[in-house]
Amino acid sequence: MQIKEVSEKTGFSKDTLRWYEKIGLIKLDRKSRTENNYRNYSQQILKRLFLIRQMKSFGFSLDEVEDLLVLEEINEMNCPSVLGIVEPKLKMIEEKITDLQNLRSKLIEAKKKCSGNCIELFEEKVNS
Amino acid sequence: MQIKEVSEKTGFSKDTLRWYEKIGLIKLDRKSRTENNYRNYSQQILKRLFLIRQMKSFGFSLDEVEDLLVLEEINEMNCPSVLGIVEPKLKMIEEKITDLQNLRSKLIEAKKKCSGNCIELFEEKVNS
DNA sequence: ATACGCATTGGAGTAAACTCCAATGTTTTA
DNA sequence: TAAAACATTGGAGTTTACTCCAATGCGTAT
Numbered sequence: 215m216q217i218k219e220v221s222e223k224t225g226f227s228k229d230t231l232r233w234y235e236k237i238g239l240i241k242l243d244r245k246s247r248t249e250n251n252y253r254n255y256s257q258q259i260l261k262r263l264f265l266i267r268q269m270k271s272f273g274f275s276l277d278e279v280e281d282l283l284v285l286e287e288i289n290e291m292n293c294p295s296v297l298g299i300v301e302p303k304l305k306m307i308e309e310k311i312t313d314l315q316n317l318r319s320k321l322i323e324a325k326k327k328c329s330g331n332c333i334e335l336f337e338e339k340v341n342s
Numbered sequence: 343m344q345i346k347e348v349s350e351k352t353g354f355s356k357d358t359l360r361w362y363e364k365i366g367l368i369k370l371d372r373k374s375r376t377e378n379n380y381r382n383y384s385q386q387i388l389k390r391l392f393l394i395r396q397m398k399s400f401g402f403s404l405d406e407v408e409d410l411l412v413l414e415e416i417n418e419m420n421c422p423s424v425l426g427i428v429e430p431k432l433k434m435i436e437e438k439i440t441d442l443q444n445l446r447s448k449l450i451e452a453k454k455k456c457s458g459n460c461i462e463l464f465e466e467k468v469n470s
Numbered sequence: 471a472t473a474c475g476c477a478t479t480g481g482a483g484t485a486a487a488c489t490c491c492a493a494t495g496t497t498t499t500a
Numbered sequence: 501t502a503a504a505a506c507a508t509t510g511g512a513g514t515t516t517a518c519t520c521c522a523a524t525g526c527g528t529a530t
Contacts, residue, residue: 218506229489232509237487250496252507268441273401276487282445285452297453304449307442313396314439317410321432324413325425346476357519360479365517378526380477404517 215255216248224263231263239266239280272310278303343383344376352391359391367394367408400438406431 221228231253234240240259248254262283269279281299349356359381362368368387376382390411397407409427 216507227489228507230487233488250507252496268445271401272438272442272445273399285448300449300453304446304453307446307449310400311439311442311446314400314435314442317396317400318432318435318439320413321428321435325428325432344477355519356477358517361518378477380526 215260217253217255220255220260220263223260224267226263226267234263234266234276237276239276239283272307343388345381345383348383348388348391351388352395354391354395362391362394362404365404367404367411400435 217228217231220226221231224231226234231240235242235253240262242253242255242259246254246256246259265283266279269282270276274282282303284299345356345359348354348359352359354362359368363370363381368390370381370383370387374382374384374387393411394407397410398404402410410431412427
């Protein structure tokens, strides 16, 4: 699969895809090039790119994303380093979840307050 | 409360606090200055800064943070604009929560796999 | 009175993460 | 066969969000 298609599927620009390769976030070796030197993306890489997109949406930096993606190769890894990576990230993620849940309640609360006041006004706008 | 104390309480650098003021994320009017022209931060602003810190950790940009903070003044606002802001953010947040929960399960899974293999090895490292 | 620690401003510099450009090559379409 | 549409590289430029610096002023401690 060549770069344009990957760009469309992942939502990353072609430049961004090349950038991620440059910084080593994704790896395309000699075999990942066609005869004419065009990049040829595998399903694995596509999957990885979707993960990257997701992590980024959580507010992780690319460096942190790289850490988290090590989990992909977890079966080949030795235990101490895995725990060293997983534990802090897990803590981080659990904090984010509870914080987000609080924010969520706040937003729902805000919606309720508002709906009570002016649902008709809003309906009008929606139906026009 | 002057800038140094706020900096220590919020974890934002003094420069960052001035920066947030410059871009309008927090507002200190004439009254928020002491005689000698020093900034004088109120409890409201401190609270707002904690919210900003939290939003940022979710991966929201400062522009998005600003949108979300409008909710602070929600009682003074008219309904359509509130729903216009709240609804998309709520959707975003709920997506993030479920995605994070999935990631969380994955990490716990990874930990389990690992612990089974090499808990003793790890214990050794910890106790040394 | 002078030094030290705090504050102020404006403006330049930096890091991360792209984004764009120019020169060039390849493959497909008219 | 020429143009269009894709690809390549290296390098410069941009955006966001700070971060640092220099010049200066205020307030307290010695």
